[in-house]
Amino acid sequence: MPTQSSFVTPATPMRAYASTADLAISPPSHREASDRARAVASPKDLRTEPAPVRFVIIALAVTFLTVFVVLPLVVVFASAFSKGISAYFSALAEPEALSAIRLTLLVAAISVALNLVFGVIAAWAIAKFEFRGKTFLITLIDLPFSVSPVISGLVFVLLFGAQGYWGTWLQANNIHILFAVPGITLATIFVTFPFVARSLIPLMQEQGTQEEEAAISLGASGLQTFFRVTLPNIKWGLLYGVLLCNARAMGEFGAVSVVSGHIRGETNTMPLLVEILYNEYQFVASFAIASLLAMLALITLVVKTVLEQRLDEGQTPRDDPRDH
Amino acid sequence: MIRRILPLVAGLLWASSAFAADYTLLNVSYDPTRELYADFNKAFAAAYQKETGKSVEIKQSHGGSGSQARSVIDGLQADVVTLALAYDIDAIAAKGLVAPDWQKRLSLNASPYTSTIVFLVRKGNPKAIKDWDDLIKPGVQVITPNPKTSGGARWNYLAAWGFAEKKFGSADKAKKFVGDLFKNVPVLDTGARGSTVTFVERGVGDVLLAWENEAFLAQREFGKDKFEIVAPPLSILAEPPVAVVDKVADKKGTRPVAEAYLKYWYTKEGQEIAARNSYRPRDSEIAKEYEKSFAKVELFTIDDVFGGWTKAQKDHFGEGGIFDQIYKN
Numbered sequence: 164m165p166t167q168s169s170f171v172t173p174a175t176p177m178r179a180y181a182s183t184a185d186l187a188i189s190p191p192s193h194r195e196a197s198d199r200a201r202a203v204a205s206p207k208d209l210r211t212e213p214a215p216v217r218f219v220i221i222a223l224a225v226t227f228l229t230v231f232v233v234l235p236l237v238v239v240f241a242s243a244f245s246k247g248i249s250a251y252f253s254a255l256a257e258p259e260a261l262s263a264i265r266l267t268l269l270v271a272a273i274s275v276a277l278n279l280v281f282g283v284i285a286a287w288a289i290a291k292f293e294f295r296g297k298t299f300l301i302t303l304i305d306l307p308f309s310v311s312p313v314i315s316g317l318v319f320v321l322l323f324g325a326q327g328y329w330g331t332w333l334q335a336n337n338i339h340i341l342f343a344v345p346g347i348t349l350a351t352i353f354v355t356f357p358f359v360a361r362s363l364i365p366l367m368q369e370q371g372t373q374e375e376e377a378a379i380s381l382g383a384s385g386l387q388t389f390f391r392v393t394l395p396n397i398k399w400g401l402l403y404g405v406l407l408c409n410a411r412a413m414g415e416f417g418a419v420s421v422v423s424g425h426i427r428g429e430t431n432t433m434p435l436l437v438e439i440l441y442n443e444y445q446f447v448a449s450f451a452i453a454s455l456l457a458m459l460a461l462i463t464l465v466v467k468t469v470l471e472q473r474l475d476e477g478q479t480p481r482d483d484p485r486d487h
Numbered sequence: 488m489i490r491r492i493l494p495l496v497a498g499l500l501w502a503s504s505a506f507a508a509d510y511t512l513l514n515v516s517y518d519p520t521r522e523l524y525a526d527f528n529k530a531f532a533a534a535y536q537k538e539t540g541k542s543v544e545i546k547q548s549h550g551g552s553g554s555q556a557r558s559v560i561d562g563l564q565a566d567v568v569t570l571a572l573a574y575d576i577d578a579i580a581a582k583g584l585v586a587p588d589w590q591k592r593l594s595l596n597a598s599p600y601t602s603t604i605v606f607l608v609r610k611g612n613p614k615a616i617k618d619w620d621d622l623i624k625p626g627v628q629v630i631t632p633n634p635k636t637s638g639g640a641r642w643n644y645l646a647a648w649g650f651a652e653k654k655f656g657s658a659d660k661a662k663k664f665v666g667d668l669f670k671n672v673p674v675l676d677t678g679a680r681g682s683t684v685t686f687v688e689r690g691v692g693d694v695l696l697a698w699e700n701e702a703f704l705a706q707r708e709f710g711k712d713k714f715e716i717v718a719p720p721l722s723i724l725a726e727p728p729v730a731v732v733d734k735v736a737d738k739k740g741t742r743p744v745a746e747a748y749l750k751y752w753y754t755k756e757g758q759e760i761a762a763r764n765s766y767r768p769r770d771s772e773i774a775k776e777y778e779k780s781f782a783k784v785e786l787f788t789i790d791d792v793f794g795g796w797t798k799a800q801k802d803h804f805g806e807g808g809i810f811d812q813i814y815k816n
Contacts, residue, residue: 325562326582334562337738342563424563425548426513439549442680443521444708 239457242450254448255455262428263436263452270344270432271412274352278408282359283401287393289360290367291375304360307353315353316421319346342424347432350418355408362404363397370396399474406470410463414456508544510744515565517552517638517727518680519701523600523764524569530760531751535744543744551678552638559584559732566736566745569729571638573597574796576730589730595769598726599752600761603784604646606717607686607695607702614693618719619650622694623667630692631672632682634803634810638727639679641804643696646723648803649792653721666813687714698725699781703765718782723789 212220244251254260285304289297307315321327323340333340340346374396378388394401416434423430431439433452440449516524528545535543548555548563552571556578559565568585570576573596579585590597608616614627622629632640644665651664673691676682679701686695687705694717695702702716729749736742751757758770762777793799803809 320561424558425550427547
């Protein structure tokens with residue numbers, strides 16, 4: 164079997180790359196260690212702190228959450244409905260609002276779809292193969308997390324702007340990238356690229372390559388192996404990544420603001436429109452759009468919780484090959 | 488799944504390009520003109536349709552005057568620019584997008600409407616602010632945006648300077664006066680609208696230096712029982728200019744519409760729209776009609792006092808210019 168040689172089980176479980184990415188998305192598989200800890204010690208044994216300390220810590224956490232998360236959320240919805248339900252819905256039915264919603268959905272759909280493909284390919288390459296420059300590739304994938312979104316936007320201005328590297332050629336051929344949908348999409352793809360790859364890499368590394376090796380040794384082709392073995396194994400992790408990617412794609416402000424051009428009814432996404440309406444003293448309309456984004460965040464949160472449960476369930480019955 | 492998403496995406500794309508007019512213009516403008524151009528575009532589209540039978544849709548983009556100019560330079564396909572100051576259009580002209588003589592192509596320095604800088608104070612004028620020298624009194628908090636980023640803020644700064652130079656008689660004393668004024672500024676927002684929001688909604692400061700039209704708008708939005716407009720006896724004549732972006736208009740074939748659009752400003756209807764939105768009209772008849780809406784202010788021009796925008800920009804707002812020296816101390 165010639166293909167078998169290209170499968171190399173990772174020597175170490177690659178937990179070393181603690182970056183901002185790991186803080187931003189904690190892939191559920193990382194919790195496996197704490198699961199084991201729970202198995203040896205019951206939760207009661209772990210509570211070594213005296214009751215008052217515990218109380219203070221919990222009270223602090225709750226106050227913090229209330230002030231920084233719950234209150235702002237309440238304010239958004241309260242302001243959105245401050246002039247009644249009809250004002251709320253007529254604000255959402257404005258042509259500019261509809262156009263912003265449409266643009267946001269379109270950009271998110273394109274960037275999530277592309278990032279899904281890129282992310283799976285990148286994760287597959289990194290998790291299942293050994294090659295030179297792998298660490299470099301992982302760093303590259305993390306880059307959008309560590310670069311300020313405004314810089315991400317400016318990069319595209321430098322590339323595609325009329326004064327930029329490809330500007331003259333693009334202008335001559337009448338191709339509009341900057342200040343149009345392609346530019347906004349590109350900027351969004353850039354800032355959301357890590358999410359899918361990042362949530363897949365640890366999962367795929369943990370699963371190893373044994374099942375793929377088995378499939379290939381039984382005569383499956385590469386594509387068959389991918390669709391019948393790899394994909395079912397990673398589907399929950401993939402959904403999880405797509406979800407986070409989508410949330411960021413719809414909510415991105417900085418990078419999109421730089422490349423948008425702010426043409427009303429054309430290149431304003433929902434987050435940009437929120438700011439514009441606020442500056443026009445249209446507070447109900449502004450918070451109405453903001454409430455849509457907030458609802459998206461809430462839905463994301465719920466789906467994320469469900470997915471995390473699925474992921475955990477999907478993993479516990481699995482026999483981890485490294486335990487043997 | 489994909490079979491369900493594809494028609495949806497296609498539908499979205501189709502919907503966004505469904506209602507195309509005969510002509511589409513993009514007007515790239517500065518922050519406070521949102522309401523003005525909403526009004527003006529409607530009137531122009533109707534007038535143009537009546538005259539030529541063609542429909543025209545005007546898209547708007549608003550932002551800080553300087554950053555809007557930057558976007559046009561970077562390729563934002565503006566058919567016309569209507570910015571806060573001539574310097575920003577000069578910057579576009581320097582890249583060859585607008586003819587160098589753009590300010591001569593339309594009468595009155597290509598500024599069909601003007602404005603000036605006034606003070607917006609809280610109800611009852613508790614700090615008794617009447618003139619520019621009241622702004623440097625201790626304990627008075629002045630709100631103005633950053634002259635480095637905001638066109639309106641540059642007009643504010645130059646108005647204060649012009650007042651001081653006239654009153655105290657020398658550039659050195661004017662520099663001291665403006666320096667004292669900026670010591671009373673607690674926050675510098677990046678744009679005019681940002682400063683208005685700071686003053687009006689966040690309740691910071693005793694007086695807002697603002698475009699006259701912006702002050703009227705804030706008063707209209709939030710009620711005359713909350714704010715008063717104080718017009719100083721002397722202020723600057725702010726001339727926000729307009730221009731066709733030649734390169735874009737020629738490429739898109741929209742030059743005739745774009746020119747008609749800007750010329751519409753010089754009609755009675757256009758002037759009336761300016762006056763209605765608290766911009767000072769140029770037309771003497773309309774000006775007379777709206778005489779009572781605007782306070783009598785003695786106005787000096789930037790050419791009189793500063794020798795034009797290019798010089799004012801270089802002397803005052805350039806790297807290491809007078810504003811930098813003042814603000815460092």
